[in-house]
Amino acid sequence: MSFWCERAWLPGGGDGGAPGGVVEAVRVEVGRGRIVGVEPGVPASSGDVRLGGVVLPGLANAHSHAFHRALRGRTHADGGSFWTWREGMYALATALTPELYRRLARAVYAEMALGGTTAVGEFHYVHHRADGTPYPASEGGPNAMGEALRSAARDAGVHLTLLDTCYLHGGLGPGGHAPLAPEQLRFGDGTVAAWARRVDVLRAAWADDDRVLVGAAAHSVRAVAPPELAELARWARQTGAPLHVHLSEQPGENEAAVGAFGVTPTRLLHDAGALGPGTTVVHAVHLTDDDVTLLGASGTGVCLCPTTERDLADGIAPGLRLLRSGSPLSVGTDQHVGADVLAEARGVEEHERLATGRRGSFPPATLIELATSAGHAALGRPDAGRIAVGAPADLVAVRLDTVRTAGIEPAQVALVAGAGDVSDVVAGGEIVVRDGEHRAGDVGRMLADAIEEAWAVAGRDLTQGSEA
Structure with a gap:
């Protein structure tokens, strides 16, 4: 299959050379899901699939909680706060079953795809x-929810990196870590070793x-204690798996860590x-100068989510200090609140x-990098x-x-x-969205049906202020 792009964003020279940029009249040849040829400055032929506008590499949504989509437009009664929002999130999480989660996530990933996301x-x-x-074997086994997400991503046409999360404690106070609360029980595996056994089964099942x-x-750090963090980090290094961590989204997390251990998260x-x-840390909003140095010097990535953070x-x-210190930036x-990776990348500059009163800290080419390769x-x-030979055939x-x-x-x-x-x-070489229509059909209807069912099961309606 070949795609002819009216304009395409092609990579620059690399190694300090010219950044990527727009090139006109580009044919992209695809075979077995990967790009096998890139030919700029050529006319379209009758066999090409034509792509107008400017064609970008597929966008990467580096941080998603799919079920949170059901909270959109339901958490603002009486103003709300991060912590009252979290109450609604727990209520929603309690309602999920593998089948309901599959249908909700399928709609959420399809919404992402409509906006250009090709990997989540x-x-x-x-x-x-x-x-x-x-879950027992008769209901899909211990990884039933993860399998629901794989099925959802396949139907929506996006690549999935399942960041299977270790969640062992219910919070952190001056006396140390608290046990899981009743609404958090379904998140936990008890120990890192038990978590790893479950995830190793999943890795084997998905290997092909x-x-x-x-x-x-x-x-x-509120949900995983320091010795457990060390054990989890060793597992990630041994397996080569990417490791992600929520970090310093709220001042309360910093205060709890300093109170319990005398140091920042x-x-x-x-x-x-x-x-x-x-490793990629997510949010990284409330950092000390020493924190920025630690992250940058170690080459730790940082995923920013400006829409959520607002x-x-x-x-x-x-963001700029982190990038200059040596931390690669991505977005999620x-x-x-929106399913728009381009808006998230733009939000980093905004x-x-x-914060600084200056424009242009992140040039357009850098924003494209945040949204794609990074x-x-x-x-x-x-x-x-x-958009280069050997890369996955992901085009937007x-x-x-x-x-x-x-x-413009x-x-x-x-x-x-x-x-x-x-x-x-x-x-992956498959046409997922054509002329603004997703191959799965009416994504808005899919979202509405799944969200309405989720809240019917949860038995709550946050628009009436029950979050408080």
Whole structure:
């Protein structure tokens, strides 16, 4: 199969050379899901699939909690806070079954695909039945929820890195870690060793599926104690799995870590051996200067989620300082206030403008990198996110004739365009979205049906203020 791109964003020289940029009239040849030829400056032929506008590499959503999508537009009664939002999240998590989660996640991933996402990192901690017991073999076994997410991603046409999350404690106070609360029981495996046994089974089951990867996550220093962090980090290094961790999203986490251990969460991760190029921390909003240095010097990646960080009043992460210190940046949609990776990348620059009073800290080419190659690398796909021979055939066509993009310089598309401007999406050589329509059908209807059922099961309606 071949795709002819009216314009395509091709990589630059690398090794300090020219950044990527827009090239006109590019044919991309695809075979067995990968790019086998890139030919710029050629006319279209009758056998080409034509892609208009500017074609970007597939976008990577490096941080997702799929079930949080059901919270969109339901958490603002009486103002709310991060902590009251979390109450609603727990209620929703309790309602999920493997089949309901499959249908909800299928719709959420399809919504992502409509906006250009071709790979998603699912930070997955809803593992067991609501009482904390594993699903029996008759109901899919201990990894039934993970299998539901794999099925959802396959149907939606996106690559999946399942960041299977270790979640062992219910919080952190001056006296140390608390046991899991009743609403958290389904998240836990008891010990890191038990978590690893379950995940090793999943890795073996998925070994021959080239559209999925199994990674690891520590929910946070609130949920995983320092010796457990060290054990989890060793497992990740031994298996080569990417490791992700929520870090310093709220000041309360920092205060709890300092109160219990005398050091910041970043220092806890460092001392546990959990930082390094294979690790990505998420949010990293409330950092000390020493934290920034530790993250950068170790080459630890940082995933920023600006839309969530605004919605939950988390604050503004020091994105530019982190990048300059040596931390690769990626972006994610987290709780899915929006499912728009381009908007998240743009939000990194917009937040920097608010924090510094300066424009242009992140040039358009850097924003494209955040949304594509850097995100894929954080998800264990270092060869993805480029329109180049050997890369996965992930392509996203962004229209230049919408009311938002008409008249722009194509090279500045990252500063203007969003999910609503995507017309076509190719993932692994398969056409997933064509002319703005997902191959699965009416994604809005799919979302509405699954979300309504989830809240019917949860028995709550946060729009009426029950979150308080």
